[in-house]
Amino acid sequence: MPASAGKHLAMYNFGLHVAAYESPAVEGFRLREAANFEAAARAHGFIGRSGYAGEPGTPCWGEQVFPRFIKGSGFQTAPSSLSLWADIESLMAFTYSGVHADALKGARHWNVRQSWPPLVLWWVDHGAVPEWKDGVERFEHLHDHGASPAAFSFKQPYGPDGRPQEIDRLRIKEIVAGNAVGQGELLAHVLTLKV
Template structure:
């Protein structure tokens, strides 16, 4: 992959109980719809899969940030994907199907002592190790051009930017995701 820079996002959390437990069932029931909504969202480019699971190929071996240490878990909920721009990712993240998951996330995940996510611009396909390095960098050093979040965004040129909140991308996604949203609103929290 080359050409114009794409926006990469990595997020990480820890469940309150094992993935197959009743405490995390609401997350598990929503996960397929969240992936489908992302893959059909305006501005979505691609996402890494997970080794040994059906779906897209994994972008190199998945690793986790140091915050997993002492949790009792070997794996944790995390994702790595590419988007066309900040506005597309924000429209997906904070409306519709994914917004419903965020609304209930406190039930399924422990309180974070780390950032929810890290963003950065790339001309290539990111890998898990680079994502984790940037995630820990954001935690340790705060936002900057190579590791930032929505509240303090940077452009591909490394300069601070503002997110164009006037773009109507959430409405485009809402039409595409009507059935996904109906499904997640009907499942157990």
């Protein structure tokens, strides 16, 4: 039985673009967005993600709000996501390989340098669906107070039992290999896109 039995890992991330979403400066991000969502949907351990208000398809998990770091940016909205995963290894395998890893390489061109964490992680009961406000609260808590069982990151992870967790690197490699099989054409596509 996995360490995360009865729990799912919630993830919220937030960043700020260097220019408006529709601008040529962040075209590379825009061009990769659909492929990233599809890659996540095909990834081992993916449970689900929130959609965005006013967009068809995936339902939005509560009203979308943003952390205080958006203030003074000139933006009303910002790139952010909220998702659920089976465990931390599944999320790390998706994040640092394949389609999403390609997007991470381009992030320095599309996003401003952050003085806040890139993401926050926390455990929720199986069947629970976090809302945007939950992610924002935990994101700000991680920034203000550092990692704890209530709000942590890949660098200092906690397990569902509230104890510091060791990352299973071998398992991540196995998941990456499995994900690559189902995402080959997506990766081939994004590698042809402009940064």
